[in-house]
Structures are given as C-alpha cells and as structure tokens.
Amino acid sequence: MDALHIAINGVAHDLKGVDARTTLLDLLRDRLHLTGSKKGCDHGQCGACTVLVNGRRINACLSLALTHEGDAIITIEGLAQGDTLHPLQAAFIEHDGFQCGYCTPGQICSAIGMLDEVRRGQPSHVSGDGEHVELDDAEIREGMSGNLCRCGAYVNIVAAIRDVARQAPES
C-alpha cells in the first residue's frame, strides 16, 4: 500500500510510491517541495511543522503520510489569497511577530487552529471548565505552548494573535 490521495491547499494529489516511513512533513517538503512547513525537532516538541488537517492543527513530523488518505491539508503556502495575506500573516508582519522566521509558519498555522478551537468553545488548562473561553493573553500563551520560538518573539506573537482575535470576534 503506497498510493495516497490527498488534497493540499485545495489541490488534489494522487501520489504513488510513497514509502511508509515518510512523514507528512517530509512528504510536503521533499516530495511536493512545499518547504514552508519547517522541521525544528522532528519529535513533536517545537511546533515548527504545524499544519492543518481537515481544519485541525497537528504536528506533521509525527504523522505518517499514508495515514492521511483522503485528508485535506492546509499549509502556510495555502493561506494567502493571491497577493492578499491571511489576517494572521498580516498581523505577524504588523507586530514583528518573528525574527529569524523559522518558527513562523508553524506559529501561524497553530494560531489558526487555536482560534478555531476557542470559537468552538474548547476548554483549556487556563480557562478551566467554564462555558465561555475568554481569549486573554494567558489563554493565548497556553493555547500556543506547543510552538516554541528560539528567537523569543513571544510578546509580539501574542500581540499579533490578540489583534486578529479582536478583529474577528466570535460568531
């Protein structure tokens, strides 16, 4: 079993000869040349490889490509509409939410997933069992704790996410 049907940023791919050892991250980077998703640790510890699978954020480095038969993947390359940046991309620029930029694709994909989780009312370690999750800085930091930034741009990353969350209030 080495065939894989997978949609990446809205484009359907029918792939053959996928080695079972290939992770989703390696498939994206090495086979499809989508090198926006980064390999920081390859152990689930840094979040640089974060992508959205059927709308949910995951670590692509710990996920075997063949497990994604029929899935729809969104990577950092799929966020802008032509020349119009995704609001989080624009906010990261506006707030200097990066220095070297290595963690940034993962941060942005993770933030999209996190904001969606909050919209769906998912609780967190910080928000506790309450019905309503308030997206204050503590909540953003907890929600983003799976994404490390070696440059320490955290303050501006939180500011960028806070900004976008306020622009698009809960529907």
Place this chain on the structure above:
Amino acid sequence: MNPFAYERASDAVRAIAAVAADPDAMFLGGGTNLVDHMRLGVAKPGRLIDVTRLPFDQVEGTPDGGVRIGANVRNSDLAAHPLIRARYPVLSQALLSGASGQLRNMATTAGNLLQRTRCVYFQNVDTPCNKRRPGSGCSAIGGYTRYHAILGASEHCIAVHPSDMAVAMVALDATVEVLGPSGERRMPLVDFHRLPGDAPERDTVLQHGELITAVMLPALPLAAHSLYRKVRDRRSFAFALVSVAAALQIRDGTIQDVRIACGGVAHKPWRATRAEETLRGNPATPEQFGRAADAELAAAQPQPGNAFKVKMLRNTLVAALQELAGVAG
C-alpha cells in the same frame, strides 16, 4: 527508521489476527509516541496496522450514568466533551494539562494509556536500560532521576508512567475493554499498568495482539466535584514532576467518600488507597489531609536526585484536597 509495511485496518478482528500472528507487527494510533520511538530506534516494528479508522470514536453516556470512551477518541475531543466536563472534570483537566494543542488533536485514548516512559535512558538507544533491553542494566539508578519514581520501583527500573489522562481515569475507577484473538476481556485500569518488578520491559498486562477498544467510566456522583493538579518545570507543555487527581464528597464536615490517584511518582498511575482509607469518615481538615498524605508516602523510596518529590507530592495532595474541601491551610 527501519523499513516497515503499513496497513489501514477496516475490520478490528482482522487487524487483531494480523498483529497476533506477527511478533513484529504493532497497532498505530495517533503516532505521537510510536513514530517518535521508531525514529529513535526504540521501537522497530516490521508492520504497522493503523487502527484509527476503526469505529471506536464515540463518547457515549450509559443508562446508569457512566460514560464509555472509544479507544480512538482524540485527547482534545475527550477533554472538550460535555459529558466529561460535567461528570468528570478531573479527566478533562488532566487531558488539558498534557502535551500541546497539536498533540492532543492527534493522540488517541488507547495510545495515551500505552505511551511509554519518558526516561531519558530508555529513549537513548546507546545507554543500558532494562526496559528497552532486558538484562542490560538500569542507567537511571545512580544517574539523572528528577523524573523518576518514588513509589513502587524496583532495583531493575525506576521509571514512571508519563500519562496525565491515565491518572485521572485510575482515580475514577475506570475499566479497560480489550479485544484479543480469543475474544473480549475487561479489567480495572488500576490493574492494567504494572509495577516494574523484575520485568520492566512489560508496561502493562496487555498481550501482543490485544486491541484496546474502549475505556468505561462508572457512574460516580462524587466525581462531579473533582480536580487535577500538576506540578511541572514550566507552566505548560511539560510532563509532571508530580500530579494529583482527586474527587471528594463531604457532609457536615466529614469526608463521606474520596478518590485519589497520583502521577509522576510510579511505574503506573498510583491509586492512593492508604490516603483514601485515612480520609473516609474523618473530618475534612488540613491536618487530616496531611495525615492521609503521610500514610500514602510512608512507603516512599526516593532516589538521591528526586527526594524533593516526597514533600512535593505531600504538598500537592494536601493542596488539592483543601481546594476541593474549600478549606484554607
């Protein structure tokens, strides 16, 4: 990574037969532990049977007030489920204190129970480790032991089980449902994980080829008043140094019933039966909570590098009970 064959299971019985017949085959859940171990060389399966598309993905209330959790329910979905949040807040809190948002979206209920120790020597194939290579010795004893056991360890292994979820489930009297080549069996979760003894290579009593299908939580009204407290080296995205899952029922200042389990301190989620016995029928006071913690910790045998955990667990247990009882220290 060693080469291996990958198969996507669509039928549980066939998946079980396939793994049971092949000593080199393993089930694959979310992959967050197994794929990591394959990359590290800690696990070298020749064949992976992906069980995540089997229909064990529901959280269902049972007529008697319990909840049945399918083996494939992802950690994030379980934590967010209304039945879990209402009936067993300790479980939701334990899940949310573990790993990261991304990992919780991937990790399954069964995979979480079966995750292996984070002992650094276990994960490094260049160092001796009785759990990874039986008989090779334990590098942790006399080494780095900050994350190691203070209860129930042996001279062969002092590793701890790293799961937060399992600690809450053990406190909640959970039962594991297993399907094997010769049919179904179920057992209390507290008996599922083993102490290391002289066979630390075996984490649980699960046999090769047995598939976890569900975890059953019984009706437990006192669990509506429960919590999880985790102490760690950083505030988020870190394993427990120690943790406490507790549920408490008090009437007129007297403890009617209580459930306590501790994490980060033993080779299995540690049900604190001595502490529970010390509490039932006694006054809900900080002094009594301290006596209960002392009763549990009387058997503690820390390593030079983790003696601090004895006091840390005592304080965490007392603080958790105080919070549940609403009494100041």
